[in-house]
Amino acid sequence: MRRFAVERAKNIVRSYHRSLSSSFSFSSSSAMSSRKSSPVTLENINPKVIKCEYAVRGEIVMHAQRLQQELQAKPGTHPFDEILYCNIGNPQSLGQQPITFFREVLALCDHPAILDSDQTHALFSSDAIARAWQILDQIPGRATGAYSHSQGIKGLRDAIAAGIAARDGFPANADDIFITDGASPGVHMMMQLLLRSEEDGILCPIPQYPLYSASIALHGGTLVPYYLDEATGWGLEISDLKKQLEEARSKGIAVRALVVINPGNPTGQVLAEGNQREIVEFCKEEGLVLLADEVYQENVYVDDKKFNSFKKISRSIGYGEDDITLVSFQSVSKGYYGECGKRGGYMEVTGFCPEVREQIYKVASVNLCSNITGQILASLIMNPPKVGDESFESFSAEKDGILKSLARRAKTLEDAFNSLEGITCNKTEGAMYLFPRLHLPQKAIKAAEAVKTAPDAFYARRLLETTGIVVVPGSGFGQVPGTWHVRCTILPQEDKIPAIVSRLTAFHQSFMDEFRD
């Protein structure tokens, strides 16, 4: 069993490197032609940088950008008239509209000079104006252009803590909140804190969001994979967790933390409460930091599942700060707001001893603070309009419209994938992605190997060049060796979905006709 696990781990690493070499083969080859006079070459830069990979914006996306430029320069040069980016969770790039109330408050905080003018009341809702005043009063000198406390403006952290407490039914403390430029910098900070060498490991789900593998690579640690079970809707088996942990420890790796992404990216499952309790118990017993990626907490599309934060689960078991060390990541980029470009988010850090907390603060202080617009937005998503506020009805209509539409799109695309020969696709219970499995014919796999490409990357490239649809090969997320997937977002607007389904269907049929064994 163990040897099998090692083999799987090795294979994953290999599959990473395969797609790595495919992504950067041009680089490596042209490295030879590198200008003599340049003191910096691929051979003498930090090898951790070369090892790092981020498929969500990798080779396939760069290729899509080239095709888009060709389409703009010479329309009609390709069998499609637009590129459909289903590679990244970037809702507003595909037409999702921002929440009006949030944008009103941001605009007023950017230019407070207009707050005193009468015309402002004609342009902005009264509760947005009131909220802007409230926020400005929480900022020393109302200076939205000043560096803030390195954890973020105290009044905004109070609002976030109150939002967490209301969500969980357990208290939250503003001193535990670190507001960050999106969730990613918080993840990097934790990896930087925990990883001393490649003898330190982080348990990550496979498939995983490649930020984790990228950050672990950049910080020189070891990714210890555990497998989500596709057959049971990407279930998380504690027995597999235990096995992988023992396996890693037997190889002398000190496992520092467990990453859990709930709702799942790229896998779209929502963890059951009982499963979450097992995970908390496991981290407590094994002395692991629980790194809970909860950025999709607002994105749940099924009635029989609901989001529970790991903090709520821990506290409801009766575990406090002395029992479990927990970091929860949240972002303004996902949910119904999808404000990716604002780069706002926070991590809630609990169960660390004061002297380590001081070190986390010190690292945050080196970067001074996160952007104030993102900080304000992070407080708004955790404290949106309430019943009775002028904006409440329009806000609710915007929010529900987006979430209901995402649920419809998820179902339509899921059915479309499942209707295709040799493709099986689990339900998208939450998040923003489908992760269909491609049961590819041997002939297709051989064709891919012939061009030194992972079979799923081969499929994704063909799909792009034939239809303009951009998906990310499963090899960029990790998958059980010998299985192949793609990640496809549910984010194209509903009027685009029929075209996507028909193009995808037509492409897949001809692909199978070409490669069917």
Added chain:
Amino acid sequence: MRRFAVERAKNIVRSYHRSLSSSFSFSSSSAMSSRKSSPVTLENINPKVIKCEYAVRGEIVMHAQRLQQELQAKPGTHPFDEILYCNIGNPQSLGQQPITFFREVLALCDHPAILDSDQTHALFSSDAIARAWQILDQIPGRATGAYSHSQGIKGLRDAIAAGIAARDGFPANADDIFITDGASPGVHMMMQLLLRSEEDGILCPIPQYPLYSASIALHGGTLVPYYLDEATGWGLEISDLKKQLEEARSKGIAVRALVVINPGNPTGQVLAEGNQREIVEFCKEEGLVLLADEVYQENVYVDDKKFNSFKKISRSIGYGEDDITLVSFQSVSKGYYGECGKRGGYMEVTGFCPEVREQIYKVASVNLCSNITGQILASLIMNPPKVGDESFESFSAEKDGILKSLARRAKTLEDAFNSLEGITCNKTEGAMYLFPRLHLPQKAIKAAEAVKTAPDAFYARRLLETTGIVVVPGSGFGQVPGTWHVRCTILPQEDKIPAIVSRLTAFHQSFMDEFRD
């Protein structure tokens, strides 16, 4: 000579560690009492994190924040009624007003829905409205809430490149621009790229802005110090550069890059053109990447000096991309705009081979993109209102008012320090800081050693506790061993300056009366 240099280098590291241990002595002591159940302790986190130090927000500032809370809770408990933060280049926190045109454009881009309304014309200048439209049209789908290209929105990079070309008189390319959340992330990216181990070194000025020592420590490299000569107005001696380079190489350190901060932080000097040419020649000959911190390019206060970018200097010598590898850092946080909270900036990257450039892009892509508000602001500072624009006159009045006032404050504080017994202070030609030298009596030095504190930290703490004025000890920036300094910003508003001068003068006299040998 060499042994002396090594000694100096060692002393600097020691002085770092001294103030480090003083900053975090509480931590280390209380580490013993660390909760058993916590899996994370000072003993098992990444030692690079512990080694990293950032004095600008270090122990003295945390102490100031405690005093401020005490003042709010119990007014009258201290011999002053407010804390005067002269520790950090954070203009708007001290009352500097933002540039109206910039904020108008940001507000309109945050809430484009109001662009079509008539009332908007009553609230916003017409050129701000036009600029907002122009910027929105450069953003695919006008989606200011979408992740952008990982280098930043192409149209904004075009504007930045045009601004650089107009500034330098030499062409600039949008593909060379990486827009970042302030300048710091760009510096971190370069350290991450260049530093493979502690055998890799970066030549840094001493005194230096501690972001560099912090980033080098976090990325596990070695800081190779070169000394600015206080006696010649913080001149940069190529002979000392050469000596330190050879010294480092003789110890087996591969020196990858040279950091130059111009105008200087914390030292406030503006480099002479001839000196810059020597630096370019030196980097070319020695195969060093030139990391040019040019974030204070708008902050020059003397008539006989002007800012020249290192790119302009290189190109005017006739050196192109094949001759010199150069990175220039710029930020929206400094200049006359001082928009620290917006976290905008860029690095212009030239002279790297394509395959290394691809690696830089890959690392940028892991963090998706910098915040769009900061991106827009970065384009605005490089393309402000022009003659004939509706806002030009008010814009110019705001800009000149801020810069002239900064020049007056610099002169007043410089004279004040120079009038004090045993203090000498070089001219602030540029940037936002004074770095006076404290010729401390032996008795004061012994008193500091008795409490295990660096003498300048001892002085700064006394100053804070007596007057509420917060300055940063020179040991946080590095200084020739046996010399002691503090860094004091020129940013308090002019109505505060007289009080600062009188409090400072009274404090210093009593300090000397207490410790004079």
